[in-house]
Amino acid sequence: MNFWFTIKKPILALAPMAGYTDSAFRLICRQIGSDVVYSEMISTDAIVFKNKKTIRMLKYSSKECPLIFQLFGNKPERFKEAVIFLNKKLKNKKNIGIDINFGCPAHKVTKTGSGAALMNELDTAYKIINAVCKNTDLPVSIKVRTKVKNTTCLEFAETVKNLPISAMMIHGRSLKQGFSGNIDFATIKKVKQILPDKIVLANGGVDSLETALKTLSATCCDGLGLARGVLGNPWLFASIRQNKKNNPPPDEIKKMIICHAELFLQDNENLINLRKHFVRYIHKQKNASALRQRLVNVENLDELKKILKDL
Numbered sequence: 001m002n003f004w005f006t007i008k009k010p011i012l013a014l015a016p017m018a019g020y021t022d023s024a025f026r027l028i029c030r031q032i033g034s035d036v037v038y039s040e041m042i043s044t045d046a047i048v049f050k051n052k053k054t055i056r057m058l059k060y061s062s063k064e065c066p067l068i069f070q071l072f073g074n075k076p077e078r079f080k081e082a083v084i085f086l087n088k089k090l091k092n093k094k095n096i097g098i099d100i101n102f103g104c105p106a107h108k109v110t111k112t113g114s115g116a117a118l119m120n121e122l123d124t125a126y127k128i129i130n131a132v133c134k135n136t137d138l139p140v141s142i143k144v145r146t147k148v149k150n151t152t153c154l155e156f157a158e159t160v161k162n163l164p165i166s167a168m169m170i171h172g173r174s175l176k177q178g179f180s181g182n183i184d185f186a187t188i189k190k191v192k193q194i195l196p197d198k199i200v201l202a203n204g205g206v207d208s209l210e211t212a213l214k215t216l217s218a219t220c221c222d223g224l225g226l227a228r229g230v231l232g233n234p235w236l237f238a239s240i241r242q243n244k245k246n247n248p249p250p251d252e253i254k255k256m257i258i259c260h261a262e263l264f265l266q267d268n269e270n271l272i273n274l275r276k277h278f279v280r281y282i283h284k285q286k287n288a289s290a291l292r293q294r295l296v297n298v299e300n301l302d303e304l305k306k307i308l309k310d311l
């Protein structure tokens with residue numbers, strides 16, 4: 001039995017977010033209550049061509065596991081080569097999974113026929129999932145939207161339900177909706193009915209204990225994928241887990257920011273790429289605007305600690 005089927009439900013997953021779900025943030029989320037974490041999307045072409053920056057994205061600590069590496073691309077053959085590479089490259093693969101991105105709306109991704117564009121190409125999508133499943137023993141999952149052009153996630157689920165995938169995360173918005181608007185709970189619920197033996201995670205708009213409970217009860221899913229709702233608020237995982245509202249005091253926020261920065265500096269030379277996380281952590285504080293102006297220029301830990309004295 002693979003790890004997907006051993007996690008207690010509801011499963012709380014950190015959904016993939018390019019530029020955010022790196023090793024440091026994944027570790028923070030796992031320590032505070034996430035059951036499983038997704039990497040940023042990683043290009044199969046870049047893996048196959050051994051792009052240095054991409055290979056660095058494969059670095060992880062076993063404390064993050066269960067960890068899912070999410071791949072994007074457009075060719076079954078490239079996916080095959082990429083997973084063969086991953087099979088060899090990843091150490092201690094016990095709690096590692098592979099996810100395939102069928103939901104990214106970014107033009108630079110869809111223009112090549114990858115991400116959400118693939119959801120509307122059922123034949124190629126099927127071949128890609130098949131190629132991945134056939135070439136790895138790692139659990140395979142997929143992430144889709146409710147609808148892309150003419151293809152709904154119901155049709156998609158029907159098409160792939162006999163493939164040996166373990167899990168599916170559904171962003172409850174269509175490609176047309178992008179990242180805002182109502183979540184289509186009813187459609188997500190129907191997907192779970194089509195895939196009773198697979199793990200189905202509902203994603204979209206979960207930013208509080210209330211929205212988490214509402215999403216779980218309206219979709220009857222096995223768990224949730226949390227994305228923007230946990231940026232600056234990883235405590236949401238603990239809050240859902242304990243079924244208790246949680247507003248961390250400034251001291252706890254400060255501690256979390258410093259812990260996040262220290263983890264990030266293990267793999268990075270400075271804090272420049274972490275500034276976007278810092279501003280999320282403090283955005284509800286009274287002096288958020290003054291703090292933000294200083295945090296967007298921070299480069300090292302000493303500067304960060306000095307700024308946080310005013311939190």
Ligand SMILES: Cc1cc2nc3c(=O)[nH]c(=O)nc-3n(C[C@H](O)[C@H](O)[C@H](O)COP(=O)(O)O)c2cc1C
Pocket residue numbers: 015016017018019020039040041070101102103104143171179203204205206225226227228229
């Ligand atoms: C900055 C950002 C980056 C994202 N990157 C990815 C990605 O790499 N792969 C993916 O499948 N979805 C990605 N997403 C989509 C999220 O996983 C999620 O489906 C979406 O944000 C809806 O959930 P939310 O309303 O809880 O934020 C990204 C979203 C954001 C905001």
